[in-house]
Amino acid sequence: MTDSQSAALEIHEITFDAQDPHALADFWAALLEREIRPGDMPQDDSVLVVPTPGQPGLLFLRVPEGKTAKNRIHFDLWPTSTGRDEQIARATALGAMVLDDRRQPNGKGWAVFADPEGNEFCIGRSAAERERT
The missing domain is CATH 3.30.720.110 (Signal recognition particle alu RNA binding heterodimer, srp9/1)
Structure with missing residues (x-):
């Protein structure tokens, strides 16, 4: 994701709990003008908004409870x-x-x-x- 070879760690993804991962990923993908990982489906328990150069991906994970x-x-x-x-x-x-x-x-x-x-x-x-x- 980054061009840095000297960093010990980098933020790869930022993870959100979600009751509907695909719907929330759709919102964030549209807002940030990004794509959802090919193959991620509405019924999936995890959906990724793909990273862009210099910015991490956003991962949405299904959880049973609301915010x-x-x-x-x-x-x-x-x-x-x-x-x-x-x-x-x-x-x-x-x-x-x-x-x-x-x-x-x-x-x-x-x-x-x-x-x-x-x-x-x-x-x-x-x-x-x-x-x-």
């Missing part, structure tokens, strides 16, 4: 080729729920979301938007 508490870790996503507000609208259209909109009138800020199974993540400003303010 019961706030995440202790979450993703902060920054747009690369569009703006924050476009990605906020896209995430909502894909099925994410806005938990807290922290955008400010001066253009700063971010939005906090829950994915379809309640895992929190944030979408902030792109590099170009951060340079402007």
Whole structure:
């Protein structure tokens, strides 16, 4: 996944518990514009959103219980080729729920979301938007 030969360890995958691994993988694959591992099927107990250069894969594992508490870790996503507000609208259209909109009138800020199974993540400003303010 990485070009580093000197690192003792690298993050290969980030693993999520999920009641419906394929549906949650579909959401994250669409949001991150990635693919699901060829051959992963809706009935499978594990589904992988494949890694991209420099970024780990996302592995979704079927568990019987639902999410019961706030995440202790979450993703902060920054747009690369569009703006924050476009990605906020896209995430909502894909099925994410806005938990807290922290955008400010001066253009700063971010939005906090829950994915379809309640895992929190944030979408902030792109590099170009951060340079402007």
